[in-house]
Amino acid sequence: xxxxxxxxxxxxxxxxxxxxxxxxxxxxxxxxxxxxxxxxxxxxxxxxxxxxxxxxxxxxxxxxxxxxxxxxxxxxxxxxxxxxxxxxxxxxxxxxxxxxxxxxxxxxxxxxxxxxxxxxxxxxxxxxxxxxxxxxxxxxxxxxxxxxxxxxxxxxxxxxxxxxxxxxxxxxxxxxxxxxxxxxxxxxxxxxxxxxxxxxxxxxxxxxxxxxxxxxxxxxxxxxxxxxxxxxxxxxxxxxxxxxxxxxxxxxxxxxxxxxxxxxxxxxxxxxxxxxxxxxxxxxxxxxxxxxxxxxxxxxxxxxxxxxxxxxxxxxxxxxxxxxxxxxxxxxxxxxxxxxxxxxxxxxxxxxxxxxxxxxxxxxxxxxxxxxxxxxxxxxxxxxxxxxxxxxxxxxxxxxxxxxxxxxxxxxxxxxxxxxxxxxxxxxxxxxxxxxxxxxxxxxxxxxxxxx
Numbered sequence: 001x002x003x004x005x006x007x008x009x010x011x012x013x014x015x016x017x018x019x020x021x022x023x024x025x026x027x028x029x030x031x032x033x034x035x036x037x038x039x040x041x042x043x044x045x046x047x048x049x050x051x052x053x054x055x056x057x058x059x060x061x062x063x064x065x066x067x068x069x070x071x072x073x074x075x076x077x078x079x080x081x082x083x084x085x086x087x088x089x090x091x092x093x094x095x096x097x098x099x100x101x102x103x104x105x106x107x108x109x110x111x112x113x114x115x116x117x118x119x120x121x122x123x124x125x126x127x128x129x130x131x132x133x134x135x136x137x138x139x140x141x142x143x144x145x146x147x148x149x150x151x152x153x154x155x156x157x158x159x160x161x162x163x164x165x166x167x168x169x170x171x172x173x174x175x176x177x178x179x180x181x182x183x184x185x186x187x188x189x190x191x192x193x194x195x196x197x198x199x200x201x202x203x204x205x206x207x208x209x210x211x212x213x214x215x216x217x218x219x220x221x222x223x224x225x226x227x228x229x230x231x232x233x234x235x236x237x238x239x240x241x242x243x244x245x246x247x248x249x250x251x252x253x254x255x256x257x258x259x260x261x262x263x264x265x266x267x268x269x270x271x272x273x274x275x276x277x278x279x280x281x282x283x284x285x286x287x288x289x290x291x292x293x294x295x296x297x298x299x300x301x302x303x304x305x306x307x308x309x310x311x312x313x314x315x316x317x318x319x320x321x322x323x324x325x326x327x328x329x330x331x332x333x334x335x336x337x338x339x340x341x342x343x344x345x346x347x348x349x350x351x352x353x354x355x356x357x358x359x360x361x362x363x364x365x366x367x368x369x370x371x372x373x374x375x376x377x378x379x380x381x382x383x384x385x386x387x388x389x390x391x392x393x394x395x396x397x398x399x400x401x402x403x404x405x406x407x408x409x410x411x412x413x414x415x416x417x418x419x420x421x422x423x424x425x426x427x428x429x430x431x432x433x434x435x436x437x438x439x440x441x442x443x444x445x446x447x448x449x450x451x452x
Contacts, residue, residue, distance in 0.1 A: 008086035009093045011076035013229040014181040015065065015083060016101035018074045022064050027054050028105055031061070032098045045087040045094045075134070096231045100450045103236035104227070110238075135184045138192045143173045146211045148204040150443075171340050175436055176208075177215075177445040178333070179226030188223040208443040215445050228439075230331070230451040241439070242446045251440075254297040257422035257430045261291035261302060264412060267404030271370065278378030280398075288404030290412040292419050294430045300326040303433060305415065309403040310396075313384040315371035317364060323437040328452055333437035344436050348428040352418055359414045360407075367407035371399060 020028040031051055034042045042048070049062045065084075068074040076083060087094040150169040170176050182188075195201060195214055218224035228241075242248060267286035272279055292303040301324065308318035321335040335341050338360050346353035374380040383395035419426055435441050 006086075007077040008083055009090070009096075009231070010180040010229060011078050011083045012087050012093060012097045013100055014076055015068065015074055016097035017104055017181070017183070017227075018068050019061060019064055020101035020105040022068075023053065025105055028102055030054060032102045036095060036098050036102075044091050045084070048094070048098075049084065092233070093231065096233070099232050099234075099236050100229060103238060104450060107238050108225075134189050135182045135192065138189075138196050139177075139182075140173060141196055142192065142201065142206065142211055143170075143176055145201045145204045145206040146208045147176070149207055152204065170441075171336065175439050175441065175444070177226055177447050178228040178439045178449075179445075179447045180229045181227050183225035183227065185223040187221075188218050191218060191223075212443065212445050219446055226445065226447040228447055228449040230328075230449065232450070232452040235452060237451055239449050239451070240446070241449055242444050248440055251296070252431045252435065254295075255427065255431050255434055256295055257419060257426045258293045258295055259422055260416045260419050261293050264290050264416065266409050266412075267401055269401050269405040271374070271402065271405070273373050273377065276377060278373045278380075280374075280378065284401045284405070286401075286404055288400055288408040288412075290408075290415055292415070292430065294434075296325075296434075301332070302326065303430070303437075305412075307403050307408055309367070309371065309399045309407075313375065313381070313395075315368045315399075321433070321437065323434065332451075333434075333439060335433065335437050341433075344432050345429055348432045349425050352429070356411070356414055356418075359411050363407045363410050367403055370402050370406050374398060374402060 020032070023031060031048075031054070035044070035048055049060070049065070051061045053059045053061065053064065065080065069080045078086075087097065147169050191214065195206070195211070198206075200206060215224065215226070219226075265286040267284065267288060269284035269286075270281050271284075289304055289306045292305070294301050294303070304320075304322040304324065306320050306322065308316065308320065310316055311318065317338065319336070319338045319341070321341050323332040323334060325332050335344065338357065342353040342357040342360075345356065371380075375384070378398075380395060380398065383391045383398070386392055386395075422430075439447070
């Protein structure tokens with residue numbers, strides 16, 4: 001599975017975009033490139049932080065970083081010390097930060113002409129924000145108001161209309177915008193705060209239409225850049241998302257389901273309760289995941305459906321539906337929860353959504369019983385509480401096998417039967433899932449994504 005970014009990784013990406021801004025295009029290329037590729041490739045982040053800045057010989061990159069935090073030009077969820085230590089340990093994320101910082105600087109004028117100013121060294125009016133309160137904190141509150149307005153409106157609609165994708169609220173902010181960092185000017189901060197202070201916003205009467213227009217206007221004026229960052233290894237691709245309704249419609253039109261990735265193996269297990277004891281003749285074999293495949297034009301893609309069977313040693317309903325581009329090192333988006341998934345599917349095929357939900361609910365109850373029996377009357381509790389890694393790993397494997405046999409075997413059968421010979425309705429279901437997982441719904445905000 002592709003690596004998932006962390007606050008340390010996202011903060012590092014924001015920091016390196018700032019460093020590239022300060023250095024300017026030519027100096028960024030001169031300093032960054034030797035750490036990215038070539039026969040004389042330099043070691044890593046420790047060496048990079050002591051690198052000198054060509055136009056200011058008395059300053060190192062570390063001096064630029066210190067200034068970034070001292071003057072609040074960079075604001076990150078994790079501290080400077082934690083981010084630097086993380087990048088020193090994680091060379092893949094260090095290189096990814098270099099690649100993205102360099103690429104964003106190269107093409108930022110293509111996003112909007114007003115951003116071309118940033119290509120000159122040290123455009124002092126831009127701030128780099130990750131997990132801060134002035135930009136991301138305010139945007140979260142604006143999203144909350146608009147989302148609450150959407151929820152309230154949907155209550156007044158009929159049951160059929162409330163399923164409409166035109167009025168669907170979001171389960172979390174990442175489905176409205178997956179931006180990890182923001183380039184924001186003082187003007188952007190002021191305008192966003194002004195919108196948050198409006199009486200109608202405080203009453204949860206802000207609409208996504210108005211919020212999205214505010215974001216779009218700030219992007220057009222070069223005052224705000226929402227940037228979603230994915231881990232990259234070699235070539236960085238920068239894409240604008242939700243900038244053109246026509247382009248989004250065209251993208252959806254070329255998405256087609258191609259079936260189920262085969263073979264998928266049913267979990268084989270013979271566990272059972274005998275006289276208040278959990279008995280499990282091993283070994284067991286098989287899996288619990290299933291992959292739905294689809295094409296986005298020439299691009300091969302798939303959706304992984306995975307049950308995460310426990311949390312803190314107890315059974316749970318956690319499901320992740322993960323969107324992946326084959327060959328990409330980063331996730332393209334995800335949906336969390338079976339209720340959320342079936343609610344989305346119901347906008348395209350209510351009958352299938354109902355069948356899938358019923359299978360999940362019925363068989364989850366069976367899984368919960370077997371999982372608790374394993375924990376309380378088998379080796380589960382002892383394995384989970386053990387200090388030995390191999391026993392804790394055995395707990396995870398055993399619970400996974402129970403999930404595969406009792407819950408996911410029947411659920412995967414429902415999914416496989418439905419998608420095995422896809423027609424237009426299946427294409428529409430995948431398009432709906434894609435829109436939501438990739439933050440490309442009708443009311444999603446504009447953002448820019450950096451990926452490989």
